[in-house]
Amino acid sequence: MSAISHAGKGAFTTAQVNIILQVTFVIFVLTLWEVTARSLNTQFWTSSPLAVVQALIHWGRSGQLGSDLRITLTAAGLGFVIGSLAGGLVGFVLGWARRLGDLFEPFILALYTLPKIALAPLFVLWFGIGVTNKIMFSGMLVFFMVFFTTYQGTRQVDRDLVENARLLGANRWDVWTKIAIPYASIWVFTGIRIGLPYSLIGAIVGEFVAAEAGVGFRIKEATSYFDTGAVFAGLMVLMSISILLLGTLKLIERRALRWQDARGAIANDS
Numbered sequence: 001m002s003a004i005s006h007a008g009k010g011a012f013t014t015a016q017v018n019i020i021l022q023v024t025f026v027i028f029v030l031t032l033w034e035v036t037a038r039s040l041n042t043q044f045w046t047s048s049p050l051a052v053v054q055a056l057i058h059w060g061r062s063g064q065l066g067s068d069l070r071i072t073l074t075a076a077g078l079g080f081v082i083g084s085l086a087g088g089l090v091g092f093v094l095g096w097a098r099r100l101g102d103l104f105e106p107f108i109l110a111l112y113t114l115p116k117i118a119l120a121p122l123f124v125l126w127f128g129i130g131v132t133n134k135i136m137f138s139g140m141l142v143f144f145m146v147f148f149t150t151y152q153g154t155r156q157v158d159r160d161l162v163e164n165a166r167l168l169g170a171n172r173w174d175v176w177t178k179i180a181i182p183y184a185s186i187w188v189f190t191g192i193r194i195g196l197p198y199s200l201i202g203a204i205v206g207e208f209v210a211a212e213a214g215v216g217f218r219i220k221e222a223t224s225y226f227d228t229g230a231v232f233a234g235l236m237v238l239m240s241i242s243i244l245l246l247g248t249l250k251l252i253e254r255r256a257l258r259w260q261d262a263r264g265a266i267a268n269d270s
Helices: 002-010 014-040 049-062 064-096 098-112 116-127 131-155 159-167 172-209 215-224 228-256 258-269
Strands: none
Touching (some): 049 064, 064 098, 064 172, 064 215, 064 228, 116 172, 159 172, 172 228, 215 228
């Protein structure tokens, strides 16, 4: 019995195995990339991991990396918060008030179908070339992602359950806080998870259009000089930020929605 217990403690969990496989895959891809770039002499077009590291070291020593990250993350972070709050609130209101939702849904869909990159010059005209432009453009992208998921989630709230709650004496506040919002929160977090990368995309697009600093500006600058190593370095920075932020959001979501796990455990026990 003790031997089995000892063997169980020494075994890897599924999560640990996945992490090992993921790290192995990343190392394999980077090695293949470096070897291929050197053997085929394609550094000008594809760069190489070594060139990317060299560009990151140069940015770090010059202080550009920290400064650019602060500017980009400020714009993306504020845009993410504004877009999430606005999208969640408007989505919940229009999803709950069905007549109001039916009235305004075509107009929001029409705005959503507009090519967002074509709106970037207008945002420069409206908000200038400063950080406000990037915040608002980022917030707009996040708004649509959070709005549609919240809107659909709120519309799928069980209305029979709501009516039964009202018959038992629940007021409007009770219905919202005990039924509607908990049910829609699953959809809200889905929209937030989708919208998080879009907040970075919005900030980067804003920096492409008009900026004097930021990760997006460095990528654009490197592109104009055909410095593929610096371009890939900027892309790697953005990818790393996205993975880190999505991982953090996943932990927050798991903690905020832990009542789902408890409900599932109760159902399994029964």
